[in-house]
Amino acid sequence: MSSITDPDTGSFRLSMLINDTRYRSLTFQAIAAVILALSFAYLGNNLIQNLRQAGLNISYDFLGAPSGYDINQTLIEYDSRSTHSRAAIVGILNTLLVAFLACLTATIFGVLAGVLRLSNNWLVSKLMAFYVEIFRNIPVLIWIIIIFTIMTAVMPAPRAFRGDEPEATMLFGAFAFTNRGIYIPAPVWGPGSIVVVLTFIASIVGIFVYRRHATKTLYETGRLLPTFWPSVALLFIPVILMQLILGRPVGLDYPVLGGFNFSGGLQIGAPLIALWFALSIYTGAFIAENVRAGIQAVSKGQTEAAGALGLRPGRIMSLVVLPQALRVIIPPLISQYLNITKNSSLAIAVGYADVTATLGGITLNQTGRAIECVLLLMLFYLTISLTISAVMNVYNNSVKLKER
Amino acid sequence: MTDTSNTAFVRTETIPPSPPPAAETGAIKWLRENLFATVPNGVLTIIAGYVIFLALSSVIPWIWNGVWNASSLSECREILDGTRGACFAVLTERWPQLVFGLAYPSDEYWRPTLAFFLLFFAAAPVMFFDLPRKMLIITLFYPFIAYWLIWGGTIFVPILAFAGFAAGYLVYRQLVTNSFAAGFLGGVVVAFIVWWIAGFLVPDGASDNAMLSPVASRDLGGFMLNMMLGVTCVSLSVPIGIALALGRQSSMPFIKWVCVVFIEFIRGVPLITLLFVASVMLAYFFPPESTVDLFLRVVIMITMFSAAYIAEVIRGGLAALPKGQYEAADSLGLDYAQAMRLIILPQALKISIPGIVNIAVGLFKDTTLVSVISMFDILGFIRGPLSSTTAWNGIYWEVLGFAALLFFVTCYGISQYSQWLERRLATDHR
Numbered sequence: 021m022s023s024i025t026d027p028d029t030g031s032f033r034l035s036m037l038i039n040d041t042r043y044r045s046l047t048f049q050a051i052a053a054v055i056l057a058l059s060f061a062y063l064g065n066n067l068i069q070n071l072r073q074a075g076l077n078i079s080y081d082f083l084g085a086p087s088g089y090d091i092n093q094t095l096i097e098y099d100s101r102s103t104h105s106r107a108a109i110v111g112i113l114n115t116l117l118v119a120f121l122a123c124l125t126a127t128i129f130g131v132l133a134g135v136l137r138l139s140n141n142w143l144v145s146k147l148m149a150f151y152v153e154i155f156r157n158i159p160v161l162i163w164i165i166i167i168f169t170i171m172t173a174v175m176p177a178p179r180a181f182r183g184d185e186p187e188a189t190m191l192f193g194a195f196a197f198t199n200r201g202i203y204i205p206a207p208v209w210g211p212g213s214i215v216v217v218l219t220f221i222a223s224i225v226g227i228f229v230y231r232r233h234a235t236k237t238l239y240e241t242g243r244l245l246p247t248f249w250p251s252v253a254l255l256f257i258p259v260i261l262m263q264l265i266l267g268r269p270v271g272l273d274y275p276v277l278g279g280f281n282f283s284g285g286l287q288i289g290a291p292l293i294a295l296w297f298a299l300s301i302y303t304g305a306f307i308a309e310n311v312r313a314g315i316q317a318v319s320k321g322q323t324e325a326a327g328a329l330g331l332r333p334g335r336i337m338s339l340v341v342l343p344q345a346l347r348v349i350i351p352p353l354i355s356q357y358l359n360i361t362k363n364s365s366l367a368i369a370v371g372y373a374d375v376t377a378t379l380g381g382i383t384l385n386q387t388g389r390a391i392e393c394v395l396l397l398m399l400f401y402l403t404i405s406l407t408i409s410a411v412m413n414v415y416n417n418s419v420k421l422k423e424r
Numbered sequence: 425m426t427d428t429s430n431t432a433f434v435r436t437e438t439i440p441p442s443p444p445p446a447a448e449t450g451a452i453k454w455l456r457e458n459l460f461a462t463v464p465n466g467v468l469t470i471i472a473g474y475v476i477f478l479a480l481s482s483v484i485p486w487i488w489n490g491v492w493n494a495s496s497l498s499e500c501r502e503i504l505d506g507t508r509g510a511c512f513a514v515l516t517e518r519w520p521q522l523v524f525g526l527a528y529p530s531d532e533y534w535r536p537t538l539a540f541f542l543l544f545f546a547a548a549p550v551m552f553f554d555l556p557r558k559m560l561i562i563t564l565f566y567p568f569i570a571y572w573l574i575w576g577g578t579i580f581v582p583i584l585a586f587a588g589f590a591a592g593y594l595v596y597r598q599l600v601t602n603s604f605a606a607g608f609l610g611g612v613v614v615a616f617i618v619w620w621i622a623g624f625l626v627p628d629g630a631s632d633n634a635m636l637s638p639v640a641s642r643d644l645g646g647f648m649l650n651m652m653l654g655v656t657c658v659s660l661s662v663p664i665g666i667a668l669a670l671g672r673q674s675s676m677p678f679i680k681w682v683c684v685v686f687i688e689f690i691r692g693v694p695l696i697t698l699l700f701v702a703s704v705m706l707a708y709f710f711p712p713e714s715t716v717d718l719f720l721r722v723v724i725m726i727t728m729f730s731a732a733y734i735a736e737v738i739r740g741g742l743a744a745l746p747k748g749q750y751e752a753a754d755s756l757g758l759d760y761a762q763a764m765r766l767i768i769l770p771q772a773l774k775i776s777i778p779g780i781v782n783i784a785v786g787l788f789k790d791t792t793l794v795s796v797i798s799m800f801d802i803l804g805f806i807r808g809p810l811s812s813t814t815a816w817n818g819i820y821w822e823v824l825g826f827a828a829l830l831f832f833v834t835c836y837g838i839s840q841y842s843q844w845l846e847r848r849l850a851t852d853h854r
Contacts, residue, residue, distance in 0.1 A: 140461055169824070
């Protein structure tokens with residue numbers, strides 16, 4: 021609302037505080053501030069009294085004390101003698117890990133499902149509509165628990181892989197799907213592996229250089245160089261050659277059944293997989309709807325005009341439709357990424373050691389420091405949320421339609 | 425022209441129209457156009473068909489062989505005798521607990537059931553505008569009736585609570601002709617005075633031999649708890665959301681700043697942490713001797729949560745209104761409250777209804793999260809008490825599928841309603 025200013029009518033009277041638009045907003049704000057301050061004072065006073073009655077005080081000393089509990093999945097070194105703050109950091113890293121993985125796969129699922137839902141193929145589009153409706157209308161917590169149940173109750177135990185006639189067999193002799201999680205080969209960095217890694221990085225740089233060169237050639241001469249296959253070749257051939265020349269410095273450590281469980285390899289625990297997969301397919305359904313809306317928002321005339329220029333369907337999609345659709349897709353995509361990060365706190369339901377489970381779960385229960393733990397937890401999520409939305413807004417602005 | 429009799433043959437009648445080739449009609453044409461238009465399309469069809477076949481071939485026999493009458497999982501397995509089949513007996517046996525929770529007295533099941541059916545009469549006039557406006561009276565009384573039916577206890581509590589609202593409204597009606605702010609504040613003050621006096625009016629042992637025996641909040645559970653949380657929090661958060669949205673759009677910097685901080689803070693943290701606040705932290709902020717029960721604390725936090733999201737949806741609606749509407753309201757000489765009530769909000773709310781319904785659906789799904797703070801809603805009951813009984817230990821799909829189905833039916837129903845509403849409210853002729 022635009023504000024209308026009353027004409028100056030001379031001296032100040034008390035009634036002008038409420039009747040004069042010049043002072044009224046100030047009056048209201050002062051009243052609001054007083055009410056807010058009073059309620060905060062009331063709550064704070066209650067808090068102080070309650071804490072005194074319970075013999076507590078607000079202190080963050082517990083963060084330095086030994087935690088005394090184990091965490092089954094950690095990205096950094098951690099044992100039960102580490103401090104509570106280190107347990108919290110382990111949890112934070114686990115949260116970031118699952119959020120990152122889920123964002124990645126949810127985008128893939130979502131884009132696939134969104135594009136396929138617009139397919140001319142009746143069966144495929146109906147199947148995708150079914151997928152979207154089923155996942156959007158059932159709580160994510162139920163999905164997490166269903167997938168966790170599949171992982172823990174339906175998958176074979178590690179001992180099923182034993183014996184001459186095992187009940188279960190490993191996929192390609194390298195992947196084992198058990199009720200404790202999935203075992204995959206882990207890379208082993210032998211001497212000289214640094215060269216292979218550097219070659220890989222150089223290949224990626226090479227791909228960018230080549231693509232830039234291709235674009236430049238296209239603009240200068242109109243000649244279209246192939247990009248896809250040369251990129252693939254650039255990505256793989258130098259690394260494989262270097263690997264062979266140096267005598268396989270980068271090896272793989274296969275999981276082997278020994279004792280009661282697999283040893284070696286890399287274990288991805290069942291809770292992580294359940295959470296990751298459930299968040300991906302759940303959020304994928306929402307992203308699919310965003311993608312569909314984005315593509316449908318590009319007017320059909322654009323596709324037809326591109327077709328009239330003689331572009332092939334693939335190029336129409338990548339050069340005309342997608343760049344315009346992305347502007348519509350990206351803002352809701354940001355909030356879906358935020359949702360994934362926040363929903364990863366449901367890890368506590370399946371026992372994945374994210375920050376809600378370590379700081380907000382075991383640490384809180386052991387130390388009884390409810391206020392401190394919950395405040396730290398909120399602070400963490402708030403920081404993450406604000407960071408993601410800030411970063412994505414920068415990107416959003418960079419693809420925004422430049423209007424003049 | 426020459427004589428036509430010399431030419432070999434000229435047809436004198438028109439050829440009757442013949443039916444199109446078999447490949448261009450009916451089912452075959454449909455199949456060709458929709459399933460096998462191109463080779464990649466055909467491959468996709470075959471893959472999709474195979475996926476559907478795989479899913480159906482495992483699910484249909486499982487449901488078909490389902491056992492509906494047994495007292496435990498092992499008895500189910502005996503009846504099934506090695507064949508694959510579901511054990512739906514758990515649903516028939518545990519149905520009341522899945523719906524009403526573990527501890528709700530079984531003689532009183534009719535009360536929440538009645539409250540549930542009354543909900544349709546209360547919600548109908550709000551959802552469908554063609555119904556007679558007089559039905560809104562049911563909506564007006566519904567919260568008090570439902571509270572009394574579900575919690576039981578003395579009838580004085582809901583009656584006096586209603587009296588507070590009624591007195592507040594009457595005072596508001598008197599004062600609003602002068603100014604909206606005076607009416608609003610006066611109404612609130614009078615309502616609080618009535619409630620304060622009412623606190624002394626209800627005698628101490630009133631609930632002991634009341635018409636409906638009292639039920640404690642901790643005895644509520646099952647899908648009923650999800651419904652109660654969903655309905656209560658959504659209906660409470662809409663007015664708060666409107667206030668927050670108006671506050672965020674306000675020209676008063678202090679109010680705007682408070683609203684922005686509140687909204688961004690709530691939207692930045694996951695609901696679980698807010699539920700932690702409700703379960704372990706909020707008690708510290710109430711007066712030491714008071715005991716505010718967990719249900720109320722959870723309602724407070726979930727309402728704050730959804731109010732922040734609804735505020736953002738309504739802000740979108742406010743921003744989508746053309747500036748001319750605001751200017752028109754000014755030019756008519758309406759003050760802020762009048763302009764908002766009569767011109768801006770009706771239009772802004774109409775734009776934001778689909779968004780609000782989306783939030784409502786999301787919130788209803790999120791009520792399952794209370795199982796994390798050990799409240800036994802349907803999911804909490806399935807994960808806790810049900811799976812720890814010896815009779816039903818190890819049963820997953822039937823109960824989880826049942827819970828999923830309940831949520832699907834409700835949420836899909838609401839979203840279909842929202843789409844209908846969107847079509848219904850599309851008054852701009854495009």
